Amino acid sequence: MTEQTHAPETKAAGGDLAVALDDVRYAFESYRATNDQRLAEMETRGGGDPLTEEKLIRIDAALDESRRRLDRMTLDRSRPALGFDGPRDPMLHEHKAAFASYIRSGEAGGLKRLEGKALSVGSGPDGGYLAPPTVEGEILRRLANISPIRALATVRMISSGTYKKAFSKTGPASGWVAETAARPQTNTPVLAELSFPAMELYAMPAATQTLLDDAIVNIDQWIAEEVESAFAEQEGAAFVRGDGVDKPKGFLAYPTVAEASWSWGNIGVLSTGVDGAFAAANPSDILIDLVYALKAGYRQNASFVMNRKTQAVIRKFKDDNGYYLWQPPASAGAPATLLGFPVVEAEDMPDIAEDSVSLAFGDFRRGYLVVDRAGVRILRDPYSAKPHVLFYTTKRVGGGVQDFAAIKGLKFSA
Incomplete structure (x- = not known):
């Protein structure tokens, strides 16, 4: 009876970064084990098992999805609020209020007045x-x-x-000279x-x-x-x-x-x-x-x-000791690494x-x-x-x- 294979299921149900990071590590461990199995089958049978190949593809997709989920959660947590806790600039506050009035109702008088005060052009070739x-x-x-x-x-x-x-x-012209020796003229840099x-x-x-009439919408x-x-x-x-x-x-x-x-x-x-x-x-x-x-x-x-397609190919590479060159993020917000250097997708x-x-x-x-x-x-x-x-x-x-x-x-x- 053929063994039924499944890609690893996601364990993160909430917004916990630590759980999302565990998902990435769990998916990579499954990927590593399945790829090792595929390589062993190729050595013993002279070819890979199609079921193992299919399982590896599913795990690879699950690993990509876990990475994207972790990146989204890290991004959402790192976004700063639009609020401002320091001393307020009256002109800035007035500009913000006039801009909100323009966006919500189309009233542009306040913005025209402010941009006139600042001696700036009120609208470009396309307006605005x-x-x-x-x-x-x-x-x-x-x-x-x-x-x-x-x-x-x-x-x-x-x-x-x-x-x-x-x-x-050409870079800066320089050279060594003795303390009392004459300084020869250097070439002019290009x-x-x-x-x-x-x-x-x-x-x-x-x-x-x-939506624009809803006052609670920022x-x-x-x-x-x-x-x-x-x-x-x-x-x-x-x-x-x-x-x-x-x-x-x-x-x-x-x-x-x-x-x-x-x-x-x-x-x-x-x-x-x-x-x-x-x-x-x-x-x-x-x-x-x-x-x-x-x-x-x-x-x-x-x-x-x-x-991501190039990254999927490189994920299978190992060094002479059998260690994978691609490694998952070491912490939430950190990138995956390849040969110790960050990987940017x-x-x-x-x-x-x-x-x-x-x-x-x-x-x-x-x-x-x-x-x-x-x-x-x-x-x-x-x-x-x-x-x-x-x-x-x-x-x-x-x-x-x-x-x-x-x-x-x-x-x-x-």
């Missing part, structure tokens, strides 16, 4: 008014928590349309400029008038919650693969070259040696090579970035395919820059989707690689 700093700050905090690359990168707030950064291609324009990102949440919180997913989804795609046309330029959109011939302006990559796959023998060796392709100064804060990374760069490793805080132009603008539209009220919400954001030595890729090619 600036949201209070509390709403803007809450949106940016939420994006930092759920947008994977934003959470890793350096983020700069700017007031103009473009952020420009000078850098030296400077270049990186430019990061802020592009417009928009979302259009809809509300019923009944309008600031509602707007932040409605736009966070839309903004995070668009940012996540752009920071990874954006072409730089009307959107940020993703780190995978830059030219790639073999690491042995790396030069500034390119992303260095290592190849697996097999088109569309890892090597059949010792597949994890290339991951070690990738780690050490990065200079020591960058490795200290480096992370692996990949999507970015669904916009490409799946493993021929000539794809499906895995990146690097210090993204030094390697990638996100620029946010100050100000979130909201236009109330009660006409286009009656009886619903639309809120055309825009922010300006840009991004690109600022240090090409800080990020390396793994290319699945011969």
Whole structure:
């Protein structure tokens, strides 16, 4: 009689982080045991049991779901409240009240008066008014928590349309001299400029008038919650693969070259040696090579970035002692690790395919820059989707690689 197999059931019924973390560990233990069974069957029978393969796939899905649940619970607990306990700025309080009046009823007189006092333009090309700093700050905090690359990168707030950064291609000229020896003239450093324009990102949440009339509904919180997913989804795609046309330029959109011939302006990559796959023998060796392709100064804060399908393949890798290279989070809020480095799951990374760069490793805080132009603008539209009220919400954001030595890729090619 064939043994019936099941993926491990979730044990967490409530919102307890400790129980959710136990779920992840329990799922990984089941995954490890089932994969070891699969490997043993392949050695003894010359092939795997389809039932074991099916069980492993179900456990892998359960492990992913446990990880997502733990991440959601950690995110919800870490979100700050919109309240403010310190001394209140009268202008800020007035702006918040005027903004609430505009959102709920469309009364814009208060916002026009305030923006006139501040000598700012009341509306842009598409109209709208600036949201209070509390709403803007809450949106940016939420994006930092759920947008994977934003959470890793350096983020700069700017007031103009473009952020420009000078850098030296050759590095500073220096040398050793004796105490009384003449100091020879050093070569002039070769400077270049990186430019990061802020592009417009928009979302259009809809509300019923009944919701807007409900005084107990926190309008600031509602707007932040409605736009966070839309903004995070668009940012996540752009920071990874954006072409730089009307959107940020993703780190995978830059030219790639073999690491042995790396030069500034390119992303260095290592190849697996097999088109569309890892090597059949010792597949994890290339991951070690990738780690050490990065200079020591960058490795200290480096992370692996990949999507869940690539992560599912790597979960099966072991070292020479039989220990799995991928390990579940050590505590609530901590990431899973691979070779001791954090693993960041970015669904916009490409799946493993021929000539794809499906895995990146690097210090993204030094390697990638996100620029946010100050100000979130909201236009109330009660006409286009009656009886619903639309809120055309825009922010300006840009991004690109600022240090090409800080990020390396793994290319699945011969």
